[in-house]
Amino acid sequence: MGVTGQPGSIFQNRAFALFWSSQSISFLGTQITYVALPLTAVVVLDATPMEAGLLGALESLPFLLFGLFVGVFVDRRARRPILIWANAIRFAALAWIPTAYALDVLTMPQLLVVTFLVGVMTVFFEIAYMSYLPGLVDRDRLMEANAKLQASSSAAEVAGPGIAGGLISVISAPAVIAIDAVSYLVSALALVKMPADAAPKNSADAEGKQPIWASLREGFAVVGRNTLLRWCTVAVFFLSLFFSSVMAVYFLYLIREVGIGTTAVGLIVAVGSVGGLVGALLSERLNTWLGIGPTLVAALALPGIGFLLLSTVDGNSLSAAALAGVATFIGFFGIPVFDVTVISFRQSITPEHLQGRVNATVRSLSWGTLALGSLMGGALAGSLGLRETVVLSAAGLFVPSLLLLLSPVRGMRHLEKQADDPAEPSSVSSH
Structure with missing residues (x-):
């Protein structure tokens, strides 16, 4: 793309500054919907x-169904x-929800269809965005x-739910x-x-000459050969599983079980999301102070601690x-640190x-x-109860941290510069 990094503030890079600005706006809107969509389902429907x-589930199921094939698609085309x-x-899909509500024709199946369609488009966006960013800034x-970007996302997590809660009290979800x-x-x-960017070149797959399954194997090989990526990918499986389990009943738990x-x-989510913002802002410093391994182990222990504490909340009081x-602050703090x-x-x-x-x-996978x-x-809540689901999910959230604690990752201290060869076994120093 011909865009290179500049000394000083990264915002001197105009392309990145524009990208960051557009994403920040989108982050805020997404966080408003993060509260408004489940409240539409719970309160309105x-x-x-x-x-x-x-x-x-329908928000993220498209990643499981289409994610790997979208990765091949993205590597054969321009990302922008x-x-x-x-x-x-x-935009078009989400605009249907308020339109249908205004026409008094909104139903739960419509909400599910829109959610799935938005999820499919999120697969394309997330994979293309993460592949487009390295062309905007130096590695x-x-x-x-x-x-x-994570700080922006976390700031939106702070402001969005509070804004959503206030707006929902005045207008409809x-x-x-x-x-x-x-x-x-x-x-x-x-x-x-x-x-503008061009489709990747200099590879058989980028030119569409390689079979899809062979293309997929190349992606798996990069992850499988690197110690940090391999163990963190396993850990993120359990993080995603139990985090989404507790978040599936989070709003139901607070509204119906606790009575808030x-x-x-909305304000609780906003206050809790300050943890995500602080985590994003401190991620670089924590890696410098503690080292890569200890930072990742500690970051992944916090969601379990936070949501175990959430399971003790009872009664509609200040x-x-x-x-x-x-x-929620504690539960959200470590995830941006891990992600960044x-x-x-x-x-x-x-x-x-x-x-x-x-x-x-x-x-x-994640x-x-x-x-x-x-x-x-949803299944646990239906059979055991909302509070019991929060407790079990919180217990499961300790698994990712324990996995990294028992792996070679715990002793890693620094990320070193990596050659542009995916066959390199590891670029993490333990000294």
Whole structure:
């Protein structure tokens, strides 16, 4: 693309600054829908626990179904047009929800269909976006770039739910979703002004000459040969499974089990999401202070601690709401730290023509498992109860940290520069 990094602030890179701005707008809209969509299901359409779990599953199920093949697709085409079309379609799909509600024809099946369609487009966007970013900034600034984007996402997680809670108390939850739809439209228009890129070259797969299954194996090989990526990919399976299980019943738990109102729930999520923002802002420093291995182990222990604390919340009171906020803060803190570290490393060691497949390999596992976890959470809540589901999911969230504690990752200290050869076994120093 011909865009290179510059000394000083990364925002001196105009392409990255525009990309960051458009993503920040989209992040805010997404977080508003994060609250408004399940509340539409629970409050407006009177969803059952299983329907709530299914709704959460359909957001991420497309990664499990299509993610690997989208990775091959992305590695054979320019990434920017994919980003533009994905956001344009997400705008149109989400715009249907407030339209149908205004026409008094909104149903649960419609909500599920829209959620699935948005999920499919999210597969294309996420894999293309992670493959497009390394062309905007120098590879030695990828962690900084990802930290800025993650901080933006976390800031939206702080502001979005509170804004959603306030708006929902004035207008309806479906109407609030219109804000997210508009944010995708704005992001699509901003991406039109981004630097154009070309389809990757210099590989048989980029030219479409390689069979799809052979292409997929190349992506698996990069992940399988690297110690950090291999163990973190296994850990993220359990993180996604149990995190999505607890989040599938999170809103039902706070509203029906604990008895907290919808406006307060939005504020609780906002207060808790400050943890994600702080984690994103501190990710680089924590890796410097503690080392890569200890940082990842500690970061993955926090979700279990936070949601175990959440399971003790009881009663609609100020102290209960405060405890729920603190618990969510702890639960959300470590995930951005883990993401920034592992994503930046993965992008830095992966050749340009393999970015789509390598990102798709990990994303398909992590986001695809979110669907299974959401279904598991809904099923557990239906058979055991909401509080019991939170307790069991919180216990499961300790598994990823224990896995890394028992693996070679725990002794790793520094990320070193990696050759542009995916066959390198590891670029992590333990001294």
